[in-house]
Amino acid sequence: MSYEINLSGQVAIITGAAKGIGKAAAEILTQAGAQVVIDDIIDPENAKPIQDEIGKLGLRPHYIQKDISKEENCRDLAAEVLDKFSRIDILVNNAGVVANWEKSFDIHVKAVHFCAEAVKDHMAKRGNGRIINVTSTCVFSGGTGIPQYVATKAGAYSLTRYQAKTYAPLGILVNAVMPSVIMSEMIMTRYESIEEMEAHYIPLMPVGRIGYPEDVAKVILFLCSELSSFVCGEIIVADGGRLAVG
Known part of the structure; x- marks a missing residue:
């Protein structure tokens, strides 16, 4: 008997989802049946092709342009989603x-x-919800060469532990995924070509390849699903084995 992850009827907000891991997560959650809400800071006109592309996989994602560095914008984001869809599950x-x-x-x-x-x-009132934070293995390795990135991603790591402990009694499961060596604009800032980047990283990777946004998105999908119903406060490393055995 096969098993299918079905998120039909659920509404998922994904921040920073116009590209990279966020976009890959929007795609895979849409394929699983969820109504995805993409939050980003790009112009709504520029978001339309992304919505059209992802919409071919399932329900067309809704786009909201909010700068979430401001607390009131985060509240407005949640309020707008609730006003339009009446629920937030993820x-x-x-x-x-x-x-x-x-x-x-x-x-x-x-x-x-x-x-x-x-x-x-809202999640507490319904007694159910999933929150997934994206941090980075640089918290452990000290990599990237960008001290403020390393230090603040450590903050997301710590917040995951705090939120998990605080929110779990309300029925909300909080976990995180910790990627490394994922194809992205950031990783390419240090190399002149993909070939140069791969030549550096692939020999260091136990799995023999670098990662891609969809590799992280699959872990996010798991944490959104009922398969992870007993997983709380975990930070799942998705790095092709580099941190543990590389």
């Missing part, structure tokens, strides 16, 4: 930046807290 705190210390802290730490708090009461 929150994926994925938004990430390479920026100065203040902006990095605003997005990687404060926004993770603000967005979670914005959906908490």
Whole structure:
């Protein structure tokens, strides 16, 4: 007997979902039947092709342009989703930046807290909800060469533990995924070509390849599903084995 992850009837907010891991998560959750809400800061006109593309996989995602570094915008985001869809089942705190210390802290730490708090009461009233935070293995390795990125992603790691302990009695499961060596604009800032980047990383990867956004999205899907109903406060490493055995 086969098993299918079915998120039909559920509504998922994914922050920073116009590209990369967030977009891949929007695609896979849409394929699983969820109504996805993409939050990002790009112009709504530029979001339409992304909505059209993902809409071919299932329900057309809704786009909301909110800067979640501001607490009131996080509250407004949740309120707009509830007004349109009457429920929020899933929150994926994925938004990430390479920026100065203040902006990095605003997005990687404060926004993770603000967005979670914005959906908490609704999820608690229904006695059910899933929150997935996206952090990074640089918390352990000290990699990337960007100190404010490392330090603030550690904040997201710690917040996951705090939220898991605080929200679980309300019926809300909070977990995180910790990627590394994922094809992205950030990783390519250090290399002149994909070939150069792969030549550096692939020999270091036990699985023999770098990761892609969909590799992380699959872990997010698991954490959104009933398969993870006894998983709480976990930070799942998705790095092709590099951190543990590389």
